[in-house]
Amino acid sequence: RDLEFLKVVIGVKRRGDALVALDKRDGFTTADWLEACVGRSPDDEALVFEGQSWSFKELDENANRVANWGVGAGLAAGDTVGLLMENSAAFIFFVFGLSKLGASAALINHNLTGGPFAHCVEQTGCKALIFDTSLCATIGAYVDSHGGGMRMFCYGSVDADAPAFALEIDPFRGHAASSVPRELRAGVRITDTLFHIFTSGTTGLPKAARIHHLKAMLAGVTMYDFHRVGKGDRVYLTLPLYHSSAMLIGVF
Numbered sequence: 187r188d189l190e191f192l193k194v195v196i197g198v199k200r201r202g203d204a205l206v207a208l209d210k211r212d213g214f215t216t217a218d219w220l221e222a223c224v225g226r227s228p229d230d231e232a233l234v235f236e237g238q239s240w241s242f243k244e245l246d247e248n249a250n251r252v253a254n255w256g257v258g259a260g261l262a263a264g265d266t267v268g269l270l271m272e273n274s275a276a277f278i279f280f281v282f283g284l285s286k287l288g289a290s291a292a293l294i295n296h297n298l299t300g301g302p303f304a305h306c307v308e309q310t311g312c313k314a315l316i317f318d319t320s321l322c323a324t325i326g327a328y329v330d331s332h333g334g335g336m337r338m339f340c341y342g343s344v345d346a347d348a349p350a351f352a353l354e355i356d357p358f359r360g361h362a363a364s365s366v367p368r369e370l371r372a373g374v375r376i377t378d379t380l381f382h383i384f385t386s387g388t389t390g391l392p393k394a395a396r397i398h399h400l401k402a403m404l405a406g407v408t409m410y411d412f413h414r415v416g417k418g419d420r421v422y423l424t425l426p427l428y429h430s431s432a433m434l435i436g437v438f
Contacts, residue, residue: 209376215399217286235275247363252283255357263288268312288371290379293428405434
């Protein structure tokens with residue numbers, strides 16, 4: 187058992203060194219990592235949600251649609267975008283799509299309201315917010331107390347009108363599935379922020395933890411190596427996607 191543990195640790199170290207070397211040579215972030223996965227296994231199953239399945243190629247295409255939408259919306263490398271969404275495939279597409287722009291996501295607990303929610307937005311310096319229609323009340327209360335200066339994007343408002351303070355969006359319709367130019371994320375490094383996650387706030391206000399690209403790329407595969415999870419296996423994720431274990435182990 188000790189030898190097995192040592193073998194995994196050595197393998198993770200070598201994998202991390204290889205990723206850092208790629209980054210030093212030509213830049214390498216989660217966006218490049220996803221595209222490399224597509225190159226190896228384009229038609230393999232990557233994601234299953236509520237009876238629908240997406241291959242790695244399809245996941246990447248949806249991330250590209252988010253990125254192409256983001257270009258038109260004025261999002262850019264270095265921006266932080268708040269995500270206030272319930273679990274869905276779109277949540278994952280948004281995270282990967284923003285990474286293709288060199289932007290980062292703040293994964294905000296969708297149960298938060300009022301002061302704790304505002305604290306998460308302000309602590310991470312969000313330039314924009316993307317939220318589900320079902321969470322309009324939370325965003326509306328924030329706008330009432332803090333003003334509407336931030337760009338607000340309402341996703342999923344097919345059966346309901348987007349609120350007046352937000353722009354209704356659906357990046358998965360009418361946007362190209364082709365990759366955006368890598369130059370858009372030029373200068374973004376493997377140790378730059380991919381997303382922020384937050385503590386629960388049970389002892390005060392939620393505190394943001396910065397997760398960089400390298401940590402995300404290594405976290406899940408490390409755990410899977412320990413548990414001998416391999417190609418063709420499924421990981422059943424029951425946690426909310428704003429949770430660290432959900433994203434770092436369940437998704438990555």
